[in-house]
Amino acid sequence: MDDPFIFIKKIFIDYGYSKPLNYYNRLVFIFHTCSLTLESYFMLKNFSLDFFTKYGCALILSHYLLLSQFVTLLNKELIKELIDKRGRFFWTIDSSAPSVKNQILKKSLKFNRKYYFVLFWFVALEVTLLPIWGDLNETHLSPQVYKTYFETWSPFFYYFYVFSFPLLAYHGIGFPATVFYFILQLDLQKILLTDMVLRIPDSGQEAIYENMCLCISQDKKLKKWIARIQYLLKKLMALYICVAFLCLISVIFFILSNLTNSRSILAKSRFFCAGMAGGVVLYTFCESGQLLMDYTEDVFSTLTQCPWYGWNTKNRKLYVMFMQNTQKPLIINWGSVTLNYSFGGSVIKNCCSYALVFYKLRNGQ
DSSP, X not given: OOOTTHHHHIIIIITTTOHHHHHHHHHHHHHHHHHHHHHHHHHHHTOOHHHHHHHHHHHHHHHHHHHHHHHHHHXXXXXXXXXXXXXXXXXXXXXXXXXXXXHHHHHHHHHHHHHHHHHHHHHHHHHHTSGGGOOSTTTOSHHHHHHHHHGXXXXXHHHHHHHHHHHHHHHHHHHHHHHHHHHHHHHHHHHHHHHXXXXXXXXXXXXXXXXXXXXXXXXXXXXXXXXXXXXXXXXXXXXHHHHHHHHHHHHHHHHHHTSSSSOOHHHHHHHHHHHHHHHHHHHHHHHHHHHHHHHHHHHHHHHTTSOGGGSOXXXXXXXXXXXXXXXXXXXXXXXXXXXXXXHHHHHHXXXXXXXXXXXXXXXXX
16 A cells, blocks of 8 residues: 555545535635624624623634635645645655565554544534534524524524534644645655665665665655645744634633533533544644654664765765755744644643633633
8 A cells, every 4th residue: 555544635635625525615615704704793793701702612713614724725736736746756665675564554553543533523523513412502603693684594594504514624624634644645755765775785886876866866856845835834824823822722711611600511512522623633733743843853863874984985975965955854833933742732731821811810710
């Protein structure tokens, strides 16, 4: 199997960018943008702290979901281009040694299991939002808005909102999952590249030169390929950070605010699933950033194991050139903020702190 992450690709790229879904996506995006604009206006017009506490969480989360759907629609051609280019120069797993193949399959199994857990929370969120459990009046402002402005037409808009919301939730994880898929592909190629580097010392001087040139060329192509995603994330990082902070703070705040009140178990379940969904989106981005950082570090570490002292001058020069190419880490950053595990930990810590402060202020503690 040349693509051990085919599960993620099938769900978020093949299905997510299919032509029938593309038309439906645009319709849903237009509808929910108009609906969210109307809800925001209604919220401002009738603003009170209790009113915001009741409906603000769903309103802020809807902003994130629409942002993610917009980014997905906007980058359709880029995703297709990256998939097409991948097939031109990627090395296949079948060309590697059995031990390397087993290493790749074990690692891919671990990441696939993690992503089953990620998807579980989005499926759980979508299930709790189904109308069979009850209407959305407790958590969403849209039913009240439709009744106010559309009266007899309100059921039509309400049911379209309810049955199209799962697609919106799907896009909430769709773009992060697509980015994660491409970086997993880079990580897979890194394993094949480091395996090739370790096999270089077994060759003669001419073969060492040819294999070194092949590795340098592959490294350059991989960096150029992933640079498109890296550049896109750098542009979007500021916006995503701001929206993510607001979403996570609001979710934690609303969970704290509604733990002891009279809201139904269903409403509390929706808040909890929304919080977990936000957490796994943060995990996906942080895991992607960490894997990207590990690329150059792992290639450099592998190069240090080569017995270069037995090579001729020409091969040593190539070796030094290759090592210099791995000095600059691949990172996704915005100012002094770098996307990695430590960033995820600091986000959770700060969001919990702010949410707790707001909760205490609201309750006069």
